[in-house]
Amino acid sequence: MLRLEPRPQPSRALSLLSPLLALGLTVLIGVALFVLLGKDPLRGLQMFFVEPVKSLYALSELSIKATPLVLIALGLAVCFRANVWNIGAEGQFVVGALAGGWMALQAGPGTAWLGGGIVVPVLLAGVAGGMAWAAIVALLRDRFNANEILVSLMLVYVATFLLSYLVYGPWKDPQGYNFPQTATFDASTRIPRLVPNLRAHIGSVIALGAVVALWVFLFRIYRGFALQVGGLAPLAARYAGFSSRAALWTALLLSGGLAGLAGALEAAGPLGQLTPYVPAGYGFAAIIVAFVGRLHPVGIVFSAILMSMFYIGGELAQSRLGLPKSLTGVFQGLLLFTLLACDTLIHYRLRWATRK
Numbered sequence: 129m130l131r132l133e134p135r136p137q138p139s140r141a142l143s144l145l146s147p148l149l150a151l152g153l154t155v156l157i158g159v160a161l162f163v164l165l166g167k168d169p170l171r172g173l174q175m176f177f178v179e180p181v182k183s184l185y186a187l188s189e190l191s192i193k194a195t196p197l198v199l200i201a202l203g204l205a206v207c208f209r210a211n212v213w214n215i216g217a218e219g220q221f222v223v224g225a226l227a228g229g230w231m232a233l234q235a236g237p238g239t240a241w242l243g244g245g246i247v248v249p250v251l252l253a254g255v256a257g258g259m260a261w262a263a264i265v266a267l268l269r270d271r272f273n274a275n276e277i278l279v280s281l282m283l284v285y286v287a288t289f290l291l292s293y294l295v296y297g298p299w300k301d302p303q304g305y306n307f308p309q310t311a312t313f314d315a316s317t318r319i320p321r322l323v324p325n326l327r328a329h330i331g332s333v334i335a336l337g338a339v340v341a342l343w344v345f346l347f348r349i350y351r352g353f354a355l356q357v358g359g360l361a362p363l364a365a366r367y368a369g370f371s372s373r374a375a376l377w378t379a380l381l382l383s384g385g386l387a388g389l390a391g392a393l394e395a396a397g398p399l400g401q402l403t404p405y406v407p408a409g410y411g412f413a414a415i416i417v418a419f420v421g422r423l424h425p426v427g428i429v430f431s432a433i434l435m436s437m438f439y440i441g442g443e444l445a446q447s448r449l450g451l452p453k454s455l456t457g458v459f460q461g462l463l464l465f466t467l468l469a470c471d472t473l474i475h476y477r478l479r480w481a482t483r484k
Contacts, residue, residue: 133477201415
């Protein structure tokens with residue numbers, strides 16, 4: 129029978145190259161999948177890896193997808209490094225969009241004199257909404273030792289139902305021809321664009337700023353060091369006097385705030401209103417982004433770009449090749465599965481063992 133045996137000294141080079149190996153395996157499996165579906169594999173790979181970067185417009189759309197993934201994955205990386213398993217970033221993303229959307233709906237002719245000055249309150253409201261939603265998880269874990277995986281995951285459905293209630297009910301646009309959506313946000317609340325006639329906005333700059341800030345927090349500040357020690361070695365952290373409660377609250381509030389910021393950017397940016405389609409799966413896809421990026425801020429940028437290419441490639445494959453929309457999820461799942469397989473074989477080796 130086969131069993132896994134720990135390697136005496138795992139290869140550091142292979143550990144660093146593991147995401148690239150996983151990507152290569154994902155591409156090979158994708159080629160086989162296209163052949164089985166009766167499609168040209170080169171044409172299929174072009175949809176995923178060439179079309180999303182072939183023009184300025186394509187790069188603009190790529191940044192639209194990558195921005196929320198980077199922000200959410202940064203927060204999740206902090207949680208996972210602290211051994212706090214926040215699986216409900218999607219719910220925090222939705223509540224951030226709701227809070228930012230509510231602030232945007234307050235704008236009108238009376239706030240026109242502010243120009244774009246209302247954008248900052250919209251983003252701050254999104255941060256506050258995401259933090260408040262994550263604080264529920266932190267409180268239940270802190271006071272009642274509730275499992276944060278289950279609590280955060282179940283709160284995703286609560287946030288989604290709350291969104292549906294509002295856009296079908298109190299916040300429904302009376303001039304919207306009975307569609308479940310809010311009124312279009314005032315121009316003063318819309319996220320400024322980086323380039324005229326393209327949808328790329330300053331959220332991309334904010335996300336890159338968050339990458340730098342989180343790198344400094346994790347690797348140059350004492351509080352970030354204490355948080356990571358608590359995740360790697362709880363007993364050592366307790367002996368050193370590091371507070372596990374502080375690490376729990378810091379990780380979840382930071383993660384929730386970044387997810388809420390992503391939600392506000394999405395609502396006041398590409399969408400321009402709230403609809404039932406705000407939950408786009410970014411909160412769950414960001415889990416893969418965080419792990420493919422090795423929980424490192426710089427690695428997360430590259431993995432978010434790759435995941436965004438999967439999103440756009442899936443949409444193009446659906447419209448141009450007639451493939452199902454679920455192909456995006458297939459590629460995301462393949463990437464995570466192959467990454468886990470590569471990591472396992474890097475740290476363990478297969479051995480034949482005789483049954484006694």
